[in-house]
Amino acid sequence: MPSLKQLSINLATLREQWDLRQAVEGCARHGIRAVAPWRDQIAKVGLTESACVLRDNGMRVTGLCRGGMFPAPTEAGRQAALDDNRRALEEAVALGAECLVLVVGGLPGDSRDIAGARRMVEDGIGKLLEAARPAGMPLAIEPLHPMYAADRACVNTLRQALDLCDRLGEGAGVAVDVYHLWWDPELEAQIARAGEGGRLLAYHICDWLVPTRDLLLDRGMMGDGVIELPRIRGWMERAGYGGLHEVEIFSAEDWWMRDPEEVLQTCIARHGSAT
Amino acid sequence: MPSLKQLSINLATLREQWDLRQAVEGCARHGIRAVAPWRDQIAKVGLTESACVLRDNGMRVTGLCRGGMFPAPTEAGRQAALDDNRRALEEAVALGAECLVLVVGGLPGDSRDIAGARRMVEDGIGKLLEAARPAGMPLAIEPLHPMYAADRACVNTLRQALDLCDRLGEGAGVAVDVYHLWWDPELEAQIARAGEGGRLLAYHICDWLVPTRDLLLDRGMMGDGVIELPRIRGWMERAGYGGLHEVEIFSAEDWWMRDPEEVLQTCIARHGSAT
Numbered sequence: 223m224p225s226l227k228q229l230s231i232n233l234a235t236l237r238e239q240w241d242l243r244q245a246v247e248g249c250a251r252h253g254i255r256a257v258a259p260w261r262d263q264i265a266k267v268g269l270t271e272s273a274c275v276l277r278d279n280g281m282r283v284t285g286l287c288r289g290g291m292f293p294a295p296t297e298a299g300r301q302a303a304l305d306d307n308r309r310a311l312e313e314a315v316a317l318g319a320e321c322l323v324l325v326v327g328g329l330p331g332d333s334r335d336i337a338g339a340r341r342m343v344e345d346g347i348g349k350l351l352e353a354a355r356p357a358g359m360p361l362a363i364e365p366l367h368p369m370y371a372a373d374r375a376c377v378n379t380l381r382q383a384l385d386l387c388d389r390l391g392e393g394a395g396v397a398v399d400v401y402h403l404w405w406d407p408e409l410e411a412q413i414a415r416a417g418e419g420g421r422l423l424a425y426h427i428c429d430w431l432v433p434t435r436d437l438l439l440d441r442g443m444m445g446d447g448v449i450e451l452p453r454i455r456g457w458m459e460r461a462g463y464g465g466l467h468e469v470e471i472f473s474a475e476d477w478w479m480r481d482p483e484e485v486l487q488t489c490i491a492r493h494g495s496a497t
Numbered sequence: 498m499p500s501l502k503q504l505s506i507n508l509a510t511l512r513e514q515w516d517l518r519q520a521v522e523g524c525a526r527h528g529i530r531a532v533a534p535w536r537d538q539i540a541k542v543g544l545t546e547s548a549c550v551l552r553d554n555g556m557r558v559t560g561l562c563r564g565g566m567f568p569a570p571t572e573a574g575r576q577a578a579l580d581d582n583r584r585a586l587e588e589a590v591a592l593g594a595e596c597l598v599l600v601v602g603g604l605p606g607d608s609r610d611i612a613g614a615r616r617m618v619e620d621g622i623g624k625l626l627e628a629a630r631p632a633g634m635p636l637a638i639e640p641l642h643p644m645y646a647a648d649r650a651c652v653n654t655l656r657q658a659l660d661l662c663d664r665l666g667e668g669a670g671v672a673v674d675v676y677h678l679w680w681d682p683e684l685e686a687q688i689a690r691a692g693e694g695g696r697l698l699a700y701h702i703c704d705w706l707v708p709t710r711d712l713l714l715d716r717g718m719m720g721d722g723v724i725e726l727p728r729i730r731g732w733m734e735r736a737g738y739g740g741l742h743e744v745e746i747f748s749a750e751d752w753w754m755r756d757p758e759e760v761l762q763t764c765i766a767r768h769g770s771a772t
């Protein structure tokens with residue numbers, strides 16, 4: 223059974239209730255030793271202040287969310303995206319994050335050319351790696367569910383992300399998020415492949431609700447949906463993953479409306495019983 | 498450019514406005530020579546009457562929607578599903594359909610075992626093939642978008658469907674629906690594979706809207722979304738597909754609310770200009 227030491231809270235899970243300081247202190251009160259903040263949460267409190275809050279509370283940072291969004295209709299737009307990613311990288315370093323999570327972006331402008339968008343993603347990550355490698359900051363490509371292919375991320379399966387890693391070389395890996403990948407008949411095999419290549423950088427958990435009422439903001443608490451969380455964790459462990467289990471729940475109508483203390487208590491309980 | 502002769506209308510596209518007879522006669526008035534009805538539409542008018550209406554209007558039937566839904570928590574439930582599929586098969590034969598489309602079903606009952614559901618699907622199709630082969634009725638496995646993996650179909654990529662076909666042997670093929678498959682980085686390669694194996698039984702078109710407001714009932718008219726329809730048609734043609742292009746649009750808030758004459762005019766115009 224997973225222990226509290228293996229739990230990390232992605233702070234998107236508490237974004238409507240708490241700012242970064244409140245969330246970090248709240249997690250610490252509940253005995254949680256790791257979080258993953260978002261850049262807008264960092265920006266509100268300030269980078270230096272955020273780093274202090276995290277350090278003072280002894281928090282591991284399992285990832286910074288997020289870089290990415292590489293495709294743009296113009297060269298200037300792609301350069302601006304790359305510049306922003308370099309800033310994200312510096313923030314990840316400043317926070318001592320274990321990786322920078324990349325949500326790679328979808329179709330640029332009014333384009334329908336998804337193959338072209340995928341080339342822009344590869345080009346962008348390749349350039350970002352030139353700064354990430356010397357900084358020692360791993361880039362975690364997060365394949366997103368195919369329902370986000372147009373507007374959020376055109377990397378949509380673990381196989382595709384790993385093919386990309388193979389071409390990009392050292393410094394690139396993957397974030398395995400069960401919400402995006404649970405349905406994939408190749409998931410077990412591709413997790414094993416990622417492990418062999420040393421590419422498993424992060425493991426994100428939540429649950430897939432039936433019915434799902436919103437494409438973006440209706441993720442479930444572990445145990446409330448249909449994902450075989452213990453089975454997937456077993457595949458991760460057999461592939462050699464020794465990192466934490468990061469709970470990331472976007473839930474506009476449910477968990478974001480609840481008392482954050484209840485949310486954390488439930489995360490801890492379900493992490494122990496349902497993952 | 499596609500011609501009107503290549504157009505088929507899946508009658509789900511008009512389900513809120515017209516019954517089967519009205520829809521078939523409406524299509525005929527617009528010079529459309531092929532349709533794909535749903536079983537509930539057939540049931541309302543009656544099988545014999547439906548067959549007459551289709552024949553009298555000179556309609557090809559590009560597929561009967563739908564068989565499938567094989568998984569069930571109990572042996573009796575799976576047997577009932579198989580019995581219902583055998584009736585669907587008889588209806589497809591009676592209507593002279595070119596294939597029986599299979600939406601295979603998702604997780605049975607409160608199960609989370611998607612691998613188990615997939616085994617039930619394979620077992621069910623295998624048994625249905627014993628009746629389908631002597632009847633000369635091809636079974637078109639339709640991989641559905643991964644967002645339907647839990648509740649509608651646990652076959653979610655063309656690769657997975659073709660692996661299934663390889664194991665099932667003669668009589669099984671695939672329905673390629675752009676809505677479900679457009680995002681797949683392997684789509685071109687898997688369409689080519691399907692063509693080599695003689696497995697391309699149907700081609701369904703519509704469009705993916707950005708944003709998509711509902712997981713089930715917010716499909717777009719061709720040209721209104723982000724799918725590269727001409728490119729995918731090119732892949733189908735290069736793979737040897739010589740069948741029709743079947744328009745299937747579930748659209749509770751838009752196309753189902755419109756005058757059906759306008760819907761058909763738009764289908765014809767967009768089929769010519771945007772696919």
